[in-house]
Amino acid sequence: MSDATPAPHLLAGHGWTPALDALFTPHRAAGLIPGRIARVDRGRCDVITADPVTGTLHTLRADTAPVGDPDPVRCPCTGDWAAVDAEAAPLPALRALLPRSTAIVRTNATKRSEGQVLAANVDTVLIAVSLAAEPDLGRVERFLALAWESGAQPLVALTKADLAGDAEHIRADVEDVAPGVTVLTVSAATGENLDVLAACLGPTTALIGQSGAGKSTLTNALAGAEVMAVQHVRDSDGKGRHTTTTRELIPLPDGGVLIDTPGLRGVGLYGGAEGISGAFSDVAALAAACRFDDCAHGVEPGCAVVAALADGTLAERRWESYRKLQRENAWIESRSDARLAAERRRRWKVLQKSVRDSGVVRRR
Numbered sequence: 001m002s003d004a005t006p007a008p009h010l011l012a013g014h015g016w017t018p019a020l021d022a023l024f025t026p027h028r029a030a031g032l033i034p035g036r037i038a039r040v041d042r043g044r045c046d047v048i049t050a051d052p053v054t055g056t057l058h059t060l061r062a063d064t065a066p067v068g069d070p071d072p073v074r075c076p077c078t079g080d081w082a083a084v085d086a087e088a089a090p091l092p093a094l095r096a097l098l099p100r101s102t103a104i105v106r107t108n109a110t111k112r113s114e115g116q117v118l119a120a121n122v123d124t125v126l127i128a129v130s131l132a133a134e135p136d137l138g139r140v141e142r143f144l145a146l147a148w149e150s151g152a153q154p155l156v157a158l159t160k161a162d163l164a165g166d167a168e169h170i171r172a173d174v175e176d177v178a179p180g181v182t183v184l185t186v187s188a189a190t191g192e193n194l195d196v197l198a199a200c201l202g203p204t205t206a207l208i209g210q211s212g213a214g215k216s217t218l219t220n221a222l223a224g225a226e227v228m229a230v231q232h233v234r235d236s237d238g239k240g241r242h243t244t245t246t247r248e249l250i251p252l253p254d255g256g257v258l259i260d261t262p263g264l265r266g267v268g269l270y271g272g273a274e275g276i277s278g279a280f281s282d283v284a285a286l287a288a289a290c291r292f293d294d295c296a297h298g299v300e301p302g303c304a305v306v307a308a309l310a311d312g313t314l315a316e317r318r319w320e321s322y323r324k325l326q327r328e329n330a331w332i333e334s335r336s337d338a339r340l341a342a343e344r345r346r347r348w349k350v351l352q353k354s355v356r357d358s359g360v361v362r363r364r
């Protein structure tokens with residue numbers, strides 16, 4: 001090195017930042033090393049660490065028990081940064097998790113009042129929606145609310161564009177329900193827009209969507225390698241189905257990492273008030289323009305929502321979709337663990353903000 005600037009940290013390509021480095025100081029003093037969790041399964045995880053002597057990255061198999069928590073939302077997950085005790089015996093162990101900047105949390109599919117973290121410390125939430133059939137706009141809105149709630153920037157990829165008759169027309173419809181979000185048509189089969197998509201990704205991107213949306217195929221296309229198993233269904237008997245079951249952190253050729261998540265059947269929001277406001281910023285703006293602050297958008301005079309529904313500026317379908325998500329959120333927030341989790345996320349956000357405001361800025 002001819003100049004005095006320090007070499008970037010070996011984990012910089014995996015999202016390590018000066019802000020995280022500052023947070024890590026006490027752990028470094030305790031002889032621990034930083035690592036990013038690539039996958040978690042049954043009390044163990046794969047954690048990516050850097051060896052400063054050899055200048056190479058290593059994936060360690062580590063024990064997650066020391067950072068286990070009765071609350072599943074606080075348990076280690078893909079994307080978390082951990083303080084790793086590499087010398088622990090019989091195997092390396094996680095000693096602490098760094099505070100999360102963002103987290104995609106949905107309600108657990110089996111225990112509805114419990115949260116499940118799909119990915120942590122994500123900058124971009126890439127929502128894959130297949131164009132093989134007409135997209136369900138309500139489901140797209142639900143994914144968008146989940147994405148906005150995480151604290152990361154959503155991005156929509158309409159996949160399998162090669163199979164759609166009028167991809168541009170559908171894209172315009174989806175864009176209408178996604179204020180503030182870029183919506184791209186892509187095809188892993190033809191390569192359409194893959195370069196544009198790659199340029200839109202943040203340092204860490206999590207890919208979410210329904211099973212069969214083409215997430216693993218897109219991951220492979222973006223990674224430029226066969227890193228994920230793709231569904232191959234033998235036509236005769238429907239057997240031989242391989243779908244994504246674990247989350248993996250995959251480095252991308254132009255820098256940054258991608259987290260593929262298992263296909264989601266249903267997306268239950270988990271403390272989604274901010275997410276719903278983000279996904280429905282147009283509706284929130286209308287509601288703010290009503291004459292009365294406590295307008296119930298029914299019979300009140302000067303209701304901007306009713307006026308927008310009457311003149312068609314706000315679609316009846318979208319208004320109903322908004323109200324449905326709000327009702328669902330009211331129910332889930334009435335559950336104490338969800339409420340506690342929402343409070344905790346607010347505290348994380350405040351902490352992250354104070355880290356950002358201290359002048360050490362995250363790469364965007």
Ligand SMILES: Nc1nc2c(ncn2[C@@H]2O[C@H](COP(=O)(O)OP(=O)(O)OP(=O)(O)O)[C@@H](O)[C@H]2O)c(=O)[nH]1
Nearest residue numbers: 160188189211212213214215216217231243244263
């Ligand atoms: N024609 C076409 N087919 C595609 C494209 N991308 C994916 N597919 C097909 O869509 C099917 C599902 O793709 P996957 O990548 O396995 O979908 P997934 O979202 O990862 O599914 P899960 O792992 O179950 O969540 C496979 O048969 C792919 O070959 C595309 O761009 N064009």
Ligand SMILES: [Zn+2]
Nearest residue numbers: 290295297303
């Ligand atoms: Zn109103």
